[in-house]
Amino acid sequence: MARGDGELELTVGVRGAGGGGAAADAPVPISLGRLILAGMVAGGVQYGWALQLSLLTPYVQTLGLSHALTSFMWLCGPIAGLVVQPLVGLYSDRCTSRWGRRRPFIMTGCLLICLAVVIVGFSSDIGAALGDTKEECSLYHGPRWHAAIVYVLGFWLLDFSNNTVQGPARALMADLSGHHGPSAANSIFCSWMALGNILGYSSGSTNNWHKWFPFLKTKACCEACANLKGAFLVAVVFLMFCFTITLIFAKEVPYRGNENLPTKANGEVEAEPTGPLAVFKGFKNLPPGMPSVLLVTGLTWLSWFPFILYDTDWMGREIYHGDPKGTTTQVAAFNEGVRIGSFGLLLNSIVLGFTSFLIEPMCRKVGPRLVWVTSNLMVCVAMAATALISFWSLKDYHGYVQDAITASSSIKAVCLVLFAFLGVPLAILYSVPFAVTAQLAATKGGGQGLCTGVLNISIVIPQVIIALGAGPWDALFGKGNIPAFGVASGFALIGGIVGLFLLPKISKRQFRAVSGGGH
Template identity: 70%
Template sequence: MDHKGGGGAGGELELAGTRGPGAVERGNAAPATKPLSLAKLILACMVAGGVQYGWALQLSLLTPYVQTLGLSHALSSIMWLCGPIAGFVVQPCVGLWSDRCRSPLGRRRPFILVGCVLICCAVIVIGYSSDIGYALGDTKEHCSVYRGPRWHAAIVYVLGFWLLDFSNNAVQGPARALMADLSVGHFGPNAANAIFCSWMAFGNILGYSSGSSGKWHEWFPFLQTAACCEACANLKGAFFIAVILLIFSMSVTMIFAREVPLPPRNSGKADEEDGDGERMNFFAVFKAFKNLPPGMVSVLLVTGLTWLSWFPFILYDTDWMGREVYHGDPKGSPAEVAAYDRGVREGAFGLLLNSIILGLSSFLIEPLCRKFTAKLVWVISNFILFAAMAATAIISVWSLNDYRGSIQHAITADKDVRIAALVLFAALGFPLAVLFSVPFAVTAQIAANGGGGQGLCTGVLNISIVVPQVIVALGAGPWDALFGKGNIPAFALASAFSLVSAFVGFFMLPKLSKSNFKTAGVVGGH
């Protein structure tokens, strides 16, 4: 895709006062960033790994855990509405504000600092939700014998979960934009893309390893209380490590990401005009949709359809392992609960394999796109996604047909079914790497050629991600309940969406030239 000139979205986005990745309002030249060595560029992005560690725990452990507090399988998907709401509101606003921030710390680092502090608060609230609910009167019974709902704990948990998602969104956008800022004119955005995706993969590997270990209650026995048994203590311990890792990685980023601050605002009337401009600029994010450059609408459409395929798996992957593969139930008999917990840990291990393939694939995306074009790579990845989503339904039916377990005996999964499920988790790493790279690369090219700031343009693309998440969060639970209480219906529908997205991408995506992609790479995110 080759967009020249300053029309379309470029003219609209210039209302935000940003002309290019590092530009500032009123058309003033952006302060030049000092060249960084490759080692310092890598360290400047470390916060991505710390945030992704917590995000991996959120994806692998929190949907199963909240069902132990009393939320049903259908209602647990509603909890994830915080993600799209945060993405729709927080990322465009934070992206816009970070483009214009005049803090002595720079444009991006103040938002990274505040967001990381809020993430730490959120995970502590989530980890202690059972203890807080116990103190508020959920039950006086010990957690080892009580199987009823704990509504106070569930409310505290959901509040912490929402704060966590809002805080994650407040960090992710500025972190991506920071890497784009620091790489411009030095190593190039392709280096930023590879570094950012590698830190994401590293954070995922640590997070999913932590979630799959199941040993935190043994290593830190003081985490267990009358309200918090093994599964809860494991969650608490993993999140304590998340706080330590996030503080460390944030500190490294704050030290090595030396931004040059924007000059102070002029006083008086000019100051008032700047304030009026900022209020107007919030609506520029949404006005940009009707003035997008040719081809960008197709990119947003394919991105949205692809995420419609991904979100059912993202929401229910470990729950699927616990229910359909291991035949457990988070609110069933002790044997069923134990089987479900084993499945959740096995699912976290599958996500660990997924992250390894994601990390390796992230280095292959740019060469593949230069050889075959980004359009073809994206379309092929969606066909792979279609096959994988169809395979989840096939594996589920296979597992349920072969199951001959009894609650009087240890419930476990068939060995062949487990292996097939783990292979599926690993195979999904490649299409996920494509999704984390190609759409953002196209958007970066538009930001560079059309005149939009990196922070603002990332927020615009994010809207095509959060809308599908709203649809899935509202519809996946009732859709599964309509055909039964498992995950097969949502995964089957996800397979259909991925097939549609592949064909839409093949016929509608503009051809992104190989040379353009080479200079358009940018960091991607979940």
């Protein structure tokens, strides 16, 4: 299942539409309106995730973490994808609570998200209470290690909590889909995610939270910090509203335990393989063509994750020539760049939302392989463009990012166009690999759960590689983002070439069958 950052959710022991290891009572028929409202929690979670992507990498640098070290902070996403999602999928499949299988986990995850958001937003104030500098934040630009430690702990809790909610929320939609079908449920869920992205990036690009809520500014928390704090507090309110709506309208039927599970000859329930280990054991059962899908998926994510990691930081440094640890003017320029970068991500989400409706017709017309390869070539051009735009903006091919002091409004406009343009291949990334995987599992065997779980690994491993390597790699070339984007362009080109020759060919008729088209 797709997450906000593109990761997958592995539901263990899937049987039937609900993804559970055994049958529950037949679900009560649900109207389309109630199904739509049942998925509303996805919008609340994605609202906070959009804020996390757009604001937190730049913010943590103001607390003392270097640009090179910020990438290590994002290791929590891949780790959560490998550990939390399989375990939550397993336990939610087997949960016998009278509230249902999914809602207890959704509620727990949402409450943890609220706690994590408060910790992140108030990390500067908590750090000051623990012994950081007593100087005014507008005058002090040195490290604040207590605040940084509190922030990182809150950040990791936030990412683990997001993973706790996303899987059961998507499985809940499948459980309730009934005669509407899982395709309709998936479309509703993705629509809520798109809306959450748009609202989150809009909130992140707003620079007036400190004016609307002046009490958020403190001695340890200046304007940029107060804006982040305000945006995240609104995210808490919005998430709780969405979560409440989901609890009210998602009427689950309690799980009945071990009934209808396969049994052995002696009548004992036959244990099914569960957990992450089951995925690795099933590698030998992968259908033909799946290894090439995994390879191209990994190369594609190697090309995307540097941009996901550093997009708003790139705007603040290379385009607005700011420095989160520099003078007051440099800090202000950096914060303005981050704000405009968040607006660029808003445009990206809008284009992504419109493009998502066009992917299935495109795949029917030219086939999913050509669509996927074309998206990789688009990313190759876009990542190369970011490096060229940076050189153009800096006007100094040999100096450090902070050496440049000029900026151009035309360059800023080009950057926003680039952000919007990337919404097209991003929509393809969130859709086509999963459709190809589903087709291989359906026509050549191997199991949907197995293939989906293995595809998750091919997404997580590239993220670990980039998280570990992008920061130190950039540090070798002037502490900017240009080297990582240059390498990303190369990976996208390689992924496109490899995909052209190695991806399995899926006919348009086969794609229509797996996607539900043609009915």
